[in-house]
Amino acid sequence: MATGRILVVDDEKFFQDLFRDLLAGAGHATRAASSGEEALQRLAEEQFDLLLTDVVMPGLDGIALVREAKRRDPDLEAIAITGHEDVRLAVQAMKAGCSDFLTKPVETDELLRVADRVLGRVSLRREHSQLLTENLEFAKAQALYRQGLQILASLDGERIVDLALSILSRVTDAQGAALWVADEKGQLQLRGYRGLVDRAALPPRIDPREPAWAEALRGGAPFRPPFAPAGEAFCVPLVADDEPVGLALLSDRARGQFGKDEHATALTVADFAAIAVKNARRFQALERVGLRDRETGAYNLAYFVDYAGKEFYKARRYGRAFSLVLLSIDNAEQLRKEAGRELYRRVVRDLVAATSRAARDADILAKVSESEYYVLLPETDYFGALMFLRRAADEVRKEESIRNVEEKTPVLLSMGAATFPKDGEDFDELLHWARARVQEQRGSLLRRLHLDDLDPNAFWELADLLLSDSARLPDSSPSARLEADAEFFAAAQREAAREIARDPRARGLLYVGVKGGLATAPVRGALPPGDPAARAGDSTVRVYLLGPRGAEPDAPPHPLVTEVYLDGDKRFAGQEFLLFMSEHSAYGLLSGAGRTFHTSDVPLVDALVSKLQALYDLQPL
Known part of the structure; x- marks a missing residue:
């Protein structure tokens, strides 16, 4: 037998007590009201499964009560009771939304049987609704899981950023999104954004040690950014192995404000993205080990071209700059003849090692030929490239093997840089300008008059x-x-x-x-x-x-x-x-x-x- 919460409404105290006692004895939770107005007040305060009401009452009658109660709660079941055997009242009661109609005097068995039948429908409907909700939640979880697998399936850092932004926006209904990813120094760098975001207002980098961010990032839970009102935007950290590897910003929900459901969904996607970022870094490290030249440790040209293609894509999409540097050993053949093959190979190895010391982890140095090398400097403007050339030249001058060789034969190293998009928007254009600046260095007074041999303080x-x-x-x-x-x-x-x-x-x-x-x-x-x-x-x-x-x-x-x-x-x-x-x-x-x-x-x-x-x-x- 189904049990439930029942509200008994009758203007006569006798019938109130009678029906309430009968139903309570059958295990139902009952409350009573003596008028339609009082019943509506109780319905507003409490949740009931069944409304058992007299039809004829002063003020708000039973039919009007049922009609108003059903308007407020369509799932509420109702049974009408009256002392008049009037077919028209029964029809009106059914039209108002009653499930059944009883006449006074009501037999105990009939009342309990009808109540049990109506409450059985309530129980079935509730179970069906719960099952439907669970199925929807399961389907939603499965869909979210499948989208998370899309992120995990990629080992390309930029692809991961694009997927994460797209999925986070879709599952939270956010119209704006941005993603910062940790670099080799642990600083969170802006890697992508989409939708209704003010690019100029987004910080290009975030120091996770700053007090404004440190505690929230360590917590790992979604939080409100310091620059946005509650509900309009939130941040979710990407944490892998207790290490913050990224931060996502979601803003401007299309319908309503962000709530707990959106926070939980975003956190699930962020967990997938964090693992994907970690895996991409490990794969990149392994890939680099297998793609290096045995002699010098520089990357091979095929890897460089692939990496440069990705850098062009990022630069065009997000309006970034990057630089290409050309290194040329101008007198390689002379060095090989006068210093000998082995010493020449050592000089080249040390030259590559010195240049690598001036580079960052994200920079790529590749071997083109025995005497020529490329360096790709992501997110570096032309002035930054000039500073790299200076650091690289300083590091090369410190190498003992190069100083020893120069006692017999000078090591003529020329370097030139070109920057996207200032100098060109494809690889051939950048290489053309880098070669032109190598020629400029060869023809410089610095080279012609050996002025760079002077003391650094001179x-x-x-x-x-x-x-x-x-x-x-x-x-x-x-x-x-x-x-x-x-x-x-x-x-x-x-x-x-x-x-x-x-x-x-x-x-x-x-x-x-x-x-x-x-x-x-x-x-x-x-x-x-x-x-x-x-x-x-x-x-x-x-x-x-x-x-x-x-x-x-x-x-x-x-x-x-x-x-x-x-x-x-x-x-x-x-x-x-x-x-x-x-x-x-x-x-x-x-x-x-x-x-x-x-x-x-x-x-x-x-x-x-x-x-x-x-x-x-x-x-x-």
């Missing part, structure tokens, strides 16, 4: 050499000497400031050394106002003013300018300089002893900047 010695006639300038050189002209130096400062204003977000360095006071340097007044908040970023030009303090009052501070006072350095008494390097151009100007030397020779300008930084302990970018 900035002023190099400046004196370039200003004097002892360093002859070839006709094809992008360098020239002319008579000293104070207005020319001032104009160069203003032009450098205008170059900064044209693209204030481009990375670069400007060093201006003056013999007068720093407060009156023309470059200061020509610079754009600058953004104090942006100065700490990675993509702004940094301006350094070097020289004596001067007698003039100090100028107001400028957010782009760092002043370096060198009152005790006598070289500033008669010499001035301007050195400018950015993503788009390089220019150097030296003035002293009545002469001016200026150049757009990129390797030469970089050498001057490097030696200036070493001399005055200026931190390089």
Whole structure:
């Protein structure tokens, strides 16, 4: 026998007690009401399975009560009871939603039988609904599991990002999504985004050690990001082996706000994604081991081409930059003949090892031939590539085997870089510009006059050499000497400031050394106002003013300018300089002893900047 909760409604106390006692005796939970209005109040406060009501009552009668009760709860069963054997009332009761109709006096057995039959239907409907809900939940879980398997089936990091974003958006009904993935240093880097997200508002990287993120990431549960109201967006960590390997942001739900169900679903997908990211890293590590050249440890060209293709895809889709570097041993045949095969092989191995030390884990160095190598620098602009070339050259110079060989034969290493999309949007274009810059280095005064052999701190010695006639300038050189002209130096400062204003977000360095006071340097007044908040970023030009303090009052501070006072350095008494390097151009100007030397020779300008930084302990970018 089915039991349930029954509400007995009758305006006569006798019948209330009678029906309630009979039903309670059969195991049902019963409550009573003496009017239709009171019954509606009880129905609003409690959940019932069956409404047993008299038809004829003052105020709200039984038929109207059933009609209103069914409107509120269509699953509520109802039985009507009346003392009048009136067919019309029975029909009205059935139309109002009653399951059965009884007349007074009601026999005990009939009442219990009818109640049991009606409650049996309630029980069957409830079981059916529960079974349907369980089946739907199971089907939903199975569908989520199958989507998770799609993520696990991939060992390509970028494919995993795309799949995770797509599935997370779909299962949570989010209209915007973004995903950060941990790099080799544990920093969370923005790897993908889709839908209604403000790309400019997304941090390109997140330090998981920062207090704002550390605790939430360690917890592993979905949480509200600090920049969004509750319900409008949430973050879910990707955690594998208790290590945060990523972070997903979901925002702008299409219908309603995010709740516990969306949080639980997103966490399930995030668990699959975290395992996939971990597996992709392990596979990539194994893949790299099997794709290296035995002699040098560099990757083979086939792997490099495949990796470069993926980098092109990422750069085009997400608006990223990357750089291609070409390394060439210009006198490889001469080295092989004069140093011998074995020593030459050791030099090449050490050269590759030194270049690899300057690279990051994400950078790929590949062997093209015995004398040529490619380096791919993901998410690196042209200025960043120039900094890599400098670090690589420094590391190569430290190698003992290379220094030993150079006692007999110089090791002529030329390097050139090209950047996507600045220099081209396909591999052939980038390679063309990288080769052109290798040729530029070969023809640079730095190579022709062996100026790079000077001591790393020999900035002023190099400046004196370039200003004097002892360093002859070839006709094809992008360098020239002319008579000293104070207005020319001032104009160069203003032009450098205008170059900064044209693209204030481009990375670069400007060093201006003056013999007068720093407060009156023309470059200061020509610079754009600058953004104090942006100065700490990675993509702004940094301006350094070097020289004596001067007698003039100090100028107001400028957010782009760092002043370096060198009152005790006598070289500033008669010499001035301007050195400018950015993503788009390089220019150097030296003035002293009545002469001016200026150049757009990129390797030469970089050498001057490097030696200036070493001399005055200026931190390089």
